[in-house]
Amino acid sequence: MAILCKAMILLPILQLAISLTAAYGGNFNQDFDVTWGDGRAKIMNYGQLLTLSLDKASGSGFQSKNEYLFGKIDMQLKLVPGNSAGTVTAYYLKSAGSNWDEIDFEFLGNLSGDPYILHTNIFTQGKGDREQQFYLWFDPTRNFHTYSILWNPQHIIFSVDGRPIRVFKNAEAIGVPFLNKQPMRIYSSLWNADDWATRGGLIKTDWTKAPFTAAYRNFNANACVWSSGSSSCTSGSSSSSSNAWLTQELDVTNHRMLRWVRKNYMIYNYCTDLKRFPQGLPAECKF
Template identity: 70%
Template sequence: MARLSNSVCLILIFPLLLNLAFSKTLKRDVKALNEIKASLGWRVVYAWVGDDPCGDGDLPPWSGVTCSTQGDYRVVTELEVYAVSIVGPFPTAVTNLLDLTRLDLHNNKLTGPIPPQIGRLKRLKILNLRWNKLQDAIPPEIGELKSLTHLYLSFNNFKGEIPKELANLPELRYLYLHENRFSGRIPAELGTLQHLRHLDVGSNHLVGTIRELIRFEGCFPALRNLYLNNNYLTGGVPAQLANLSNLEILHLSYNKMSGIIPAALAHIPRLTHLYLDHNQFSGRIPDVFYKHSYLKEMYIEGNAFKPGVNPIGFAWFITLCAMLPLLLCIFSSMAAIASGNFYQDFDITWGDGRGKILNNGDLLTLSLDKASGSGFQSKNEYMFGKIDMQLKLVPGNSAGTVTAYYVSFLVIEIASKFQGLFALVAKCKGNREQQFYLWFDPTADFHTYSILWNPQRIIFSVDGTPIREFKNLESNGVPFPKNQPMRIYSSLWNADDWATRGGLVKTDWTQAPFTASYRNFNADACVWSNGASSCTSNSPSTSNTWLSQELDTRSQERLQWVQKNYMIYNYCTDNKRFPQGLPPECSIS
């Protein structure tokens, strides 16, 4: 009987396998994928082999293409082509793949607008276009994607108003719009989304008030994380905000809000992180906030609170030095672009297996135990560029460990001094250091550490907020290293002989292994190879705005706030370190 049952199973399954093996891919999808292949260029050509994107005979499906069988045909249901430095406009042919459920083109160099034809993808659930250079307004047709649950549009150059048509997406759960150029008011209609858990519109040019945003009764019933930081919001914090009973993170930093903080806000039961810093709030923080069972962090700096008002949580340190080797030749160039895959961009150089590249090259981890630490370095050397790396530091009691992240002569050593307290110490030529508090816990999540390096200046940023600018003042006699190509390095190692009060506190090896994580490496840079730069004087430079980028008015204001409120050490005021006189740039405004 068992043998008969097995035979029946084989008889039933065999036709299904035959159907899958011999089904033809829908001509519509084959045509669309070949058009996409032609537009994307060599970056995908090498991985897209054969005539059938879904696989043909002995050939597998094209890399990043997932298909499924519908009736007598195979259709493309997922397209994932990310972190391969695709340059050019959004491939409109994608909108002909009508059965797509996932479209992931993140971490490329796509330009221009999202085409209005995007509304044709009625089955799309996940749309990920972050970390590109897309621009213009988001088309209202995006509101036709009724199945969409995740929308990632952050770190682009979108402008105009946030379309209220996003409120027509009944299944939307995660909406990421931060680090763009959106203006106007946040549509209150978003509050009608019954499943929305995460809303991030930070670092834009938005105006209005929170009261306007939550004006609909019963709004945002499922919202857990609300990021409104780094905009131009005004008004106060309304007590009605406490009706968002599932809220866990409320980020209001760097706005122009005012008034007192209502005690009702402390009655949000699961609130864990409250960021009020750098506004115009006044009065006192009600005592009930300090008795909240779940509130881990509350930042209050840069306001007009009465004396005695204290933050909740730890402060974090960062030290950055200014001397970065620069090439002074000023030209218009097209830089070589490295983007986001650790297999392609880095080598694990030591650690005997303690450094690992995971998730198809999207994640790199370094580990430290009592026997050894680990480290990596970039395959390329660079001359000029904008370099981003997201880091998540060693959590918990990691006192004595040091995570060093550096670009040749620029060394940032992230030392864990005590449990819950970190100091980022930079070492470089000239001892030109500045130290800052950080306004977040660098172990709780990933944060982006950036260096913009062009012929006029160096700008250090954390999560898009500039914290240090070092200008080229060589004409005033200030050294500015040049003609020195640089690699990117990082390592995790034990330094409990000096990092913890001169070695008084030793590393607790029962907490090992200690692990630091890296992701979303992104470098727009001139690659140095065989004694020459990939940048040439006759190359186009339309996409390399970083070559002449400087701080705009808003960025200068943010820089001033950081230096006024978070700087704890400045080499320009350290006469003991420079007994023969302070460096000349210290006297140049």
């Protein structure tokens, strides 16, 4: 009888734990709108899974219903497998207007057996040209992996499976605009870019392999929602403990992981490209 009672007590606790685990990922039906693709973007599994597809006629894309001004954004992606040369899977934050801000993850497709290139960029007030590129230390087409953006007033941190790969610091003190005034939506798209995406456009998209498909799950935004000109983080509705990411810095362990990625997997860094910037590297590269 005692064992039975314990089981009856533990069952609701286990059910609660399962429900909390499932609730980690946001619901795509509630959080996003499909914006283009004529049916090529599909939300499935009661909003827990989203797929984008690309064929010769069109790609597809979606965007968040909410705008954010600072946040910790996580998304799990599984990229186009096989010969994905010419395709680009983009996952990014972007503000509206001609002087927009933007934070980019772009995954450049490959020939079968060649690694994807993870292309990152930062735009401030419509100016980009801040590319850093990486190979990944795993096959991003076999399983889902988590790609994260931590965006707070001090810096922007790109991470893959919790491992930081890039940091863009607030350098307003030396005249570099920072992304702290314009709310941004989350966007993603799968599209054809065979004029530049794979080996500078030398390798074209093989349409006999279409449709190309990328999958998304476990979206999570611990973020300041922007609505009617104000932020949820200043409305008094959010606790300070839930917003610890607003002041989060890299600790010693994360600095070590960042150095490991840069040493072993970075393949391009605009901050070391003296041929591109013969008059001097951009100011933030010295910060």
